[in-house]
Amino acid sequence: MNVLFLLAAGAAVVSSLAAITRSNVLHAILYLIVSFASIAVIFYLLGAPFIAALEIITYAGAIMVLFLFAVMLLNLGGSAIDQERQWQPLAAWIGPAIAGLLILGELLYILMRHWPVGKSGTIVPSVEVGRTLFLRYFIGVELAAMLLLAALLGAGRLGRRDRTLAVKQGGGHDADSL
Amino acid sequence: MNLLLWLIVGLPLGAFVVLILPGRAMGDRRSGIIGTGAVMLSAIAAAMASVQFLRTMPTSGHFTATAWQWIASGGLAVQFALRLDALSLVMVLVVTIVASLILLYSVRYMAGEEEYCRFFAFMNLFVASMLLLVLADDLLVLYLGWEGVGLSSYLLIGFWYRDEGAVLAARKAFTITRIGDTALLLGIVLIAVRLGTLRIDNVLATAATTWQSGGALPLAAALLLLFGALGKSAQLPLQTWLPDAMAGPTPVSALIHAATMVTAGVYLIARMHGLFELAPLAMRLVSILGAATLLLAGAAALAQRDIKRSLAYSTMSQIGYMFLALGAGAWTAAIFHFVTHAFFKALLFLVAGVVIHSLHGERDMHKMGGLRTKLPVTFAGFTIGICSLAAIPVVTAGFYSKDLILSCVATAPAGGTLLWTCGIVGAFLTALYSFRMLFLVFFGERKIDPAPEGGLSILLPIVILALGSLTLGFLETPKGLGSVALFSNAVKDVLGEPSSIPVSLQFRIALVLFAVSATLIGFLVAWMVYVRKPTLIKGFLALPHHRAALALSARGFGFDDLYSAALVRPFSWLAKINKTDFTLVYPAVIARLAEAGALLLSLTQNGKLRFSVMGIAFGAGLLIAIGIFS
Amino acid sequence: MTPIPFEQTLILAAVLFVIGLAGVLARRNLLLMLLSIEIMLNAAGLVFIAGGARFNKPEGQVMFLFILAVAAAEVTIGLALILRQDHCARTLDADAADRLRD
Numbered sequence: 001m002n003v004l005f006l007l008a009a010g011a012a013v014v015s016s017l018a019a020i021t022r023s024n025v026l027h028a029i030l031y032l033i034v035s036f037a038s039i040a041v042i043f044y045l046l047g048a049p050f051i052a053a054l055e056i057i058t059y060a061g062a063i064m065v066l067f068l069f070a071v072m073l074l075n076l077g078g079s080a081i082d083q084e085r086q087w088q089p090l091a092a093w094i095g096p097a098i099a100g101l102l103i104l105g106e107l108l109y110i111l112m113r114h115w116p117v118g119k120s121g122t123i124v125p126s127v128e129v130g131r132t133l134f135l136r137y138f139i140g141v142e143l144a145a146m147l148l149l150a151a152l153l154g155a156g157r158l159g160r161r162d163r164t165l166a167v168k169q170g171g172g173h174d175a176d177s178l
Numbered sequence: 179m180n181l182l183l184w185l186i187v188g189l190p191l192g193a194f195v196v197l198i199l200p201g202r203a204m205g206d207r208r209s210g211i212i213g214t215g216a217v218m219l220s221a222i223a224a225a226m227a228s229v230q231f232l233r234t235m236p237t238s239g240h241f242t243a244t245a246w247q248w249i250a251s252g253g254l255a256v257q258f259a260l261r262l263d264a265l266s267l268v269m270v271l272v273v274t275i276v277a278s279l280i281l282l283y284s285v286r287y288m289a290g291e292e293e294y295c296r297f298f299a300f301m302n303l304f305v306a307s308m309l310l311l312v313l314a315d316d317l318l319v320l321y322l323g324w325e326g327v328g329l330s331s332y333l334l335i336g337f338w339y340r341d342e343g344a345v346l347a348a349r350k351a352f353t354i355t356r357i358g359d360t361a362l363l364l365g366i367v368l369i370a371v372r373l374g375t376l377r378i379d380n381v382l383a384t385a386a387t388t389w390q391s392g393g394a395l396p397l398a399a400a401l402l403l404l405f406g407a408l409g410k411s412a413q414l415p416l417q418t419w420l421p422d423a424m425a426g427p428t429p430v431s432a433l434i435h436a437a438t439m440v441t442a443g444v445y446l447i448a449r450m451h452g453l454f455e456l457a458p459l460a461m462r463l464v465s466i467l468g469a470a471t472l473l474l475a476g477a478a479a480l481a482q483r484d485i486k487r488s489l490a491y492s493t494m495s496q497i498g499y500m501f502l503a504l505g506a507g508a509w510t511a512a513i514f515h516f517v518t519h520a521f522f523k524a525l526l527f528l529v530a531g532v533v534i535h536s537l538h539g540e541r542d543m544h545k546m547g548g549l550r551t552k553l554p555v556t557f558a559g560f561t562i563g564i565c566s567l568a569a570i571p572v573v574t575a576g577f578y579s580k581d582l583i584l585s586c587v588a589t590a591p592a593g594g595t596l597l598w599t600c601g602i603v604g605a606f607l608t609a610l611y612s613f614r615m616l617f618l619v620f621f622g623e624r625k626i627d628p629a630p631e632g633g634l635s636i637l638l639p640i641v642i643l644a645l646g647s648l649t650l651g652f653l654e655t656p657k658g659l660g661s662v663a664l665f666s667n668a669v670k671d672v673l674g675e676p677s678s679i680p681v682s683l684q685f686r687i688a689l690v691l692f693a694v695s696a697t698l699i700g701f702l703v704a705w706m707v708y709v710r711k712p713t714l715i716k717g718f719l720a721l722p723h724h725r726a727a728l729a730l731s732a733r734g735f736g737f738d739d740l741y742s743a744a745l746v747r748p749f750s751w752l753a754k755i756n757k758t759d760f761t762l763v764y765p766a767v768i769a770r771l772a773e774a775g776a777l778l779l780s781l782t783q784n785g786k787l788r789f790s791v792m793g794i795a796f797g798a799g800l801l802i803a804i805g806i807f808s
Numbered sequence: 809m810t811p812i813p814f815e816q817t818l819i820l821a822a823v824l825f826v827i828g829l830a831g832v833l834a835r836r837n838l839l840l841m842l843l844s845i846e847i848m849l850n851a852a853g854l855v856f857i858a859g860g861a862r863f864n865k866p867e868g869q870v871m872f873l874f875i876l877a878v879a880a881a882e883v884t885i886g887l888a889l890i891l892r893q894d895h896c897a898r899t900l901d902a903d904a905a906d907r908l909r910d
Contacts, residue, residue, distance in 0.1 A: 020831030046858055128866045151885050791833055
């Protein structure tokens, strides 16, 4: 029984649950960062220190920060929180809960059919990872680069402010610059 | 030779396909050239085929060109084959030559029509079907051509489809001939079942050996075939469609409803004469119906005001003559009359077309008059046609063919005095109504000023047809007057000699003189009434029962009304009360179900993102479950 | 360190995935929906790393790197779209964007 693992797992689950149930978007993001941190710990325990570091740096450090920027830009202050609460009555959780539990049940069932499945081994060194990535799966790197380029260009275009659109009042009837 | 035969049929068919596909994009000039050219080339092919036929006559007397095995099931094997013998050769030559002339005329006559290309396409379809009909080696191929001409007739009568009258006339023609076609099909089925073959010479040979003369089976088959012929040839009782078919363009009336399609019935009976000889009762019926029609139509033609309707009744009457001849066993005479009739009737229709065009669409003869000075060539053509129709002696072709019919009817054992008398009375009526037409249209005072005659392409066909109407008679002259027997010798192999009771030469000459006098009396009466004293006719007709008789005659003796009351009205009534019957529930239920289903499913299209995601989630769950439990 | 049983990581991944799924379905705010999607991606990545550790192969970590790249790209575009939506419609309600309906 790996205590550290259990603790980290518990933290991840609890913080994720918290993340999806907060009315304040900022709080949700912060809880999610905690979740990512716990998962980074788990990665380290699984023998992937480099990935653990990447999780913190990229996922929690870059992507979540991006989220924070967006939240700041959108100025989701006090009124937004109330609105958020208004949108989330308890009844709204029934359907998702059913769907979620259904899928969870199925996944666990599949798992239980092939129990036990073994244990994790030793550390896989980053050197090995690097070599595999850039020698065998180099094309993946190229594709990922192109994907990021596309995302860059897309976001740049989408983020542009058009004068004509800025003037329009009252709830969007025109989304044609989208 | 095989190639020539297929070209004869294939060229007009190809022209039809070429003209119908691009539609109006073809352009008037090109359509005219293709449409007329194809039939002219077909005529040339026919001429070449006839030269080859006459030069290298095979012992069997015919050529057969087989294309492929059409049906081979059960006991029935049908080949798609064409057959050229003397009879079909005659028919092919007449059809192609007359059709080429009429199409040449149409190039100018139908100019300016909105759907010029369609006209030529359908005319070519018609010519192809007619040629297939007469060249068919097999009854089923004949039936194919038969249906084809019926279809083309419908399409062409209703050519001006925006005119309600034309559409109704086309529908009427198709429906009435359909009745005949059904009988024909039943006859074909009977022959196929009982004789096991549909190839025409096989049928005739097998029928001669397996069926007894006068038996029930040949009688049934002959009657069914006869009924089919009655429909297509507009004889009693299926004759009511022909006058209304004049709603189509004049070239159509000339080609289809005068020269060719309506003679398909005559061809059928002549071709299957071996079968008819086995059923004397059927032959008697043929001549009775022929005689009745020729009298009735002749009387009706007298009372018509529309020039084309008058010619239509005239056609009906002349075909009655052909049927009369067929019933008496005079196959050759009937076909000979067909040849001459094709020429002079087509001529008369084309001239009528010129008259109608020059009088800007006027068709009522009582409103015409005095055109002979203004339209000289037309007048000459019409006169020649009328004289041929009325069988003016010696100089016209009609005289020789009609005389042949009358003498055969008089001398054949299956003929008789009564039938011959009907023919003589018919000759009188024919002369009367034809000269009436001539005098009403071209003599007297001019009421409407005509536009001048058309150009070469209009007048040349008229001239050629007129020449034919004068000269073709010399192919077969009676025994007293030169005894030329070119025609009957040519078709002897196929049609045989007409049987006749032996009569003396003086008897024959007496018969001819009777016929001639009937014609001349008719001419004189017409001259008196319509040229000398036009007021006489008005006084005559002022009497009430005369006027009623005239009205009845003008309406074709009430057959239309009879059929309308007895058949059409009850049927329409039945259809009307059956409009909302219970079987309509099922389609309605299906429609309602589909509507409800669509409404239900459209609820899923609410545009909400989360709805779709929910769908994906549940769908994924479902798929995994299927994966687990299968 | 003590080897971790493979099944435990898988169970953890499944739970996290389902939590993310529930979040996507239940929340109406577009931003939070995107957040939940990140949770799901992370859970998937966890499976890969665990698999790589179990079979002692580097491919698991390689795959996680790709997932990371994809997540980054997706968040970029997603946020740009959300900002656009806010700019036009002045709301982040997922249910408000329902013009593609019957």
